[in-house]
Amino acid sequence: MLAIRPERLLSVWEQGARRHPIDRALLLYALAAPEQPADRLADMPIGARNAALMALRRASFGGHLASWVDCPACGERMEFALDAADLPPAPPFSTEPIVVGGHRFRRPSSRHLAALVNADDPELAARQLLRECAESAEALPDDEAALAELLDAAEAAIEAADPWAELSLAVVCPACAHQTEASFDIASYLWEELDSHARRLLDDIHALAAAYGWTEPEVLALSDTRRAAYLARVRP
Numbered sequence: 642m643l644a645i646r647p648e649r650l651l652s653v654w655e656q657g658a659r660r661h662p663i664d665r666a667l668l669l670y671a672l673a674a675p676e677q678p679a680d681r682l683a684d685m686p687i688g689a690r691n692a693a694l695m696a697l698r699r700a701s702f703g704g705h706l707a708s709w710v711d712c713p714a715c716g717e718r719m720e721f722a723l724d725a726a727d728l729p730p731a732p733p734f735s736t737e738p739i740v741v742g743g744h745r746f747r748r749p750s751s752r753h754l755a756a757l758v759n760a761d762d763p764e765l766a767a768r769q770l771l772r773e774c775a776e777s778a779e780a781l782p783d784d785e786a787a788l789a790e791l792l793d794a795a796e797a798a799i800e801a802a803d804p805w806a807e808l809s810l811a812v813v814c815p816a817c818a819h820q821t822e823a824s825f826d827i828a829s830y831l832w833e834e835l836d837s838h839a840r841r842l843l844d845d846i847h848a849l850a851a852a853y854g855w856t857e858p859e860v861l862a863l864s865d866t867r868r869a870a871y872l873a874r875v876r877p
């Protein structure tokens with residue numbers, strides 16, 4: 642049973658269609674956490690965002706998430722399924738900074754990620770993200786090796802404090818037995834699903850409007866059961 646009302650689904654889809662994935666994720670977050678003030682969502686930790694999106698996904702489409710990744714060794718497409726029930730419980734919500742080597746780092750948020758959208762090298766982006774998250778970036782060491790070490794430690798500490806910030810799953814390639822960590826982005830996954838539901842809904846509205854002369858709000862006001870019953874009558 643879909644936890645999102647059809648007119649709300651269409652309006653989120655319409656707003657997000659031309660937006661950047663980070664903004665789409667925020668639209669989904671607003672849908673998932675209506676109790677949160679909308680202007681605070683961009684500053685919430687990514688782990689909290691992901692946990693809210695997963696809860697919305699479970700309520701809307703269930704907890705079984707089928708996905709795939711290409712094997713980095715041989716290119717074989719590996720299908721895998723993630724079960725929301727098997728994921729670690731989301732840690733208690735916190736915006737407490739994470740202290741590493743005397744430096745305080747904020748938990749990465751959508752706003753921090755948005756600052757990196759033009760970074761194309763993932764290594765550099767990861768470093769820039771940590772600089773963004775450092776409460777006093779100017780206090781970070783100048784020495785390249787010391788900085789690299791600190792950033793690695795900070796990355797590990799942030800990941801340990803908030804495992805939901807980046808969900809991943811160990812997968813083994815059936816063709817070459819290469820083992821890899823497949824990262825799983827709930828925001829883009831859920832957006833793809835919402836996109837296909839919205840398109841299907843538009844097809845349904847189109848079919849019923851053409852057959853009966855009903856308006857979009859009239860079609861959307863029908864329950865799923867009635868809409869399906871009328872569709873069965875107009876589609877051969």
Ligand SMILES: [Zn+2]
Nearest residue numbers: 712715814817
């Ligand atoms: Zn392989």
